[in-house]
Amino acid sequence: MLNTSEHESVIQVCHLNHWYGSGETRSQTLFDNSLEICCGEVVFLTGPSGSGKTTLLTLIGSLRTVQDGSLKVLGEELREISQPAAINVRKNIGFIFQAHNLFESMSAFQNVRMATDLIGMPRAESRPKIEHLLSRLGLADRIYAKPRFLSGGQKQRVAIARGLIHGPRIVLADEPTAALDEQSGRDVVSLFREMADRDGCTIVMVTHDNRILDVADRIINMVGGIIKNDSVLRQTENICSFLRKTSLFSDLTPRTLTDLASNMETREYSTGEKIVTQGDEGREFFMIAQGRVEITRIREGRPETINQLGTGEYFGEVALLKGQRRNATVIASEPTTCYVLDYDKFRQVLDASDSFTSELRKAVFERV
Numbered sequence: 001m002l003n004t005s006e007h008e009s010v011i012q013v014c015h016l017n018h019w020y021g022s023g024e025t026r027s028q029t030l031f032d033n034s035l036e037i038c039c040g041e042v043v044f045l046t047g048p049s050g051s052g053k054t055t056l057l058t059l060i061g062s063l064r065t066v067q068d069g070s071l072k073v074l075g076e077e078l079r080e081i082s083q084p085a086a087i088n089v090r091k092n093i094g095f096i097f098q099a100h101n102l103f104e105s106m107s108a109f110q111n112v113r114m115a116t117d118l119i120g121m122p123r124a125e126s127r128p129k130i131e132h133l134l135s136r137l138g139l140a141d142r143i144y145a146k147p148r149f150l151s152g153g154q155k156q157r158v159a160i161a162r163g164l165i166h167g168p169r170i171v172l173a174d175e176p177t178a179a180l181d182e183q184s185g186r187d188v189v190s191l192f193r194e195m196a197d198r199d200g201c202t203i204v205m206v207t208h209d210n211r212i213l214d215v216a217d218r219i220i221n222m223v224g225g226i227i228k229n230d231s232v233l234r235q236t237e238n239i240c241s242f243l244r245k246t247s248l249f250s251d252l253t254p255r256t257l258t259d260l261a262s263n264m265e266t267r268e269y270s271t272g273e274k275i276v277t278q279g280d281e282g283r284e285f286f287m288i289a290q291g292r293v294e295i296t297r298i299r300e301g302r303p304e305t306i307n308q309l310g311t312g313e314y315f316g317e318v319a320l321l322k323g324q325r326r327n328a329t330v331i332a333s334e335p336t337t338c339y340v341l342d343y344d345k346f347r348q349v350l351d352a353s354d355s356f357t358s359e360l361r362k363a364v365f366e367r368v
């Protein structure tokens, strides 16, 4: 127990329900949620106010009693867990919550040291670690300041340092960058990313900050107490990482890329299946995620193969750019998966990316 290796699941939520209140005022907040988070993953949790994000986070942190369903953290079932076992789980977690709760009478340094004292780290060992972490978070000249002399964003960073200083296996953070400017916010999530990559620390973070979404491995959306579309988002990420490798999309910002990927539909074709028919109206653009296609054109009444395309290549742009009907037929020559973009989104990407536009124009020129 409390052991995990890479790719092992560290958080397993299974059919989790949660209610607040009792009797007549009892109302359900979480509805039948299931979710698995692996070692070293950086997961962002988004969703409207009141959708249950903090509730889920506090349940995972064993700060709240699991009422119904199953919730395993670091291999421990939290439902009906004993107090000593729950304390043991919590020791492995770094909490960064919305209200920073710093002790006013203590300096930034002392506030952070509370966390290392709690786990019994010798002070000679903790001192350089605390100084290093606070400096890393941009507080080098504020290490011995008391909270009343710190700005909201600085206090927030002290609270972040306090949540991270003991080298937790899991970090649960509730809007940790909300009070921070763009650069400080990015510094914090970069630190999270580093902890995940270097130490296999698992990060679950509530955020509404769409400037930092590119740091996440997964983005989970919660609406009305239900985790939405995790699988769809996973697919978006897959598409994103595919597109990132394609020179066609090389100058798109992570945000535009994510937006583009979330608008692409995945379609599977079996061998011999027609994907595009010559003469049809062209309303879509295709990227080959995996497989091969053959491009044929009817010339003098006979079909003639004019090209073959494979993984990472694309087709369909000619009709879209020129507003013409399809000038060729495209058939899957093996089981093929395509990412498909509709016309409106295609136009938006054209507007957003110079390299996309020029590469496509070149291709149109070469292919016609």
Ligand SMILES: Nc1ncnc2c1ncn2[C@@H]1O[C@H](COP(=O)(O)OP(=O)(O)OP(=O)(O)O)[C@@H](O)[C@H]1O
Residues within 6 Å of the ligand: 020, 021, 029, 047, 048, 049, 050, 051, 052, 053, 054, 055, 056
């Ligand atoms: N201690 C509580 N007692 C009763 N109801 C609660 C309690 N905490 C939260 N709720 C209710 O549960 C629902 C989910 O709250 P939660 O704090 O999990 O939402 P959230 O997604 O974190 O929202 P926000 O983005 O505003 O922080 C809300 O309707 C809220 O009013």
Ligand SMILES: [Mg+2]
Residues within 6 Å of the ligand: 053, 054, 055, 174
């Ligand atoms: Mg909340």
